[in-house]
Amino acid sequence: MTHGKKKAIILQWVEDYTEDLLNWVYQKTSNQVLAEDLTQDTFLAAFQQIDRFRKDSSPKTWLFAILKHKIIDYYRGQFKNPIKGRIEHVRIEGFHPFNADEKWISHNAPVDWESNDQYLLNNPDFLKILGYCMDSLPTKWRAALELKYFTVKKGVDISQELGITASNYWQVIHRAKLQLRNCLETNWFKKRKDNEDDKQHVFFLS
């Protein structure tokens, strides 16, 4: 295939599939700039590798497969970058809700959320808090979590992709969840409870 012909094909695909790719990756990452970059990278990669595209498959499927790899690569890079080169031993630091005896510090101990209703995801206020809490996580931890939920792979495989041991991997997930849990509890579940208590209080007073 000539260079010109390849380019013509890709330009047509850009025309046809940019919107689909962009919307999809945005849903996966909730990050506008990242979504645009990964969509663009997908077409550039497709252009480089177009000889590997098999005519009997659908361009859309092929482009989505590339995009999926791009997302995984992105999170993998995010995970590895903070400690370039030495990835065997991930230092676990940051938020620590336990005391010297490794028991919960009392104000950090998980309380009953009184809810495990996934319809919370329909509540824009809750989504805002969830986004905020994800954003507050250290880059590495967040990348490990995102990768966990993006790929439906078993944890052991993800740890291989990240270049760490399985036990290191669940320690990272553990720390990430400790912090995420605390953030959600402080900014949503406890607040909501306080508000309800206040309302009852007002009711009894009136």
Next chain:
Amino acid sequence: MTNNMFFSCLKATELVEKKQIAGLSCKEKLQLGLHKAMCGACKNYERQSLFIDVLLYEREKDHQQPHINPLELQQRIKKRLAK
């Protein structure tokens, strides 16, 4: 023996995550079960950890639309390809 059976909240919550990712040995299962029977906070932790899993899996299915005109991005990509 008994000392082995009772361990910290840090270890217990770590096992909660290990359980979901790699599975637990019989001894670890027993240890975690015993710990949870005595520790309400860690029991809450496990429930919340599973709930967070559901939230983050499902969150990917929500249908937010990006606030960008795909046409704009199309133009940008075409320019890059022209280089």
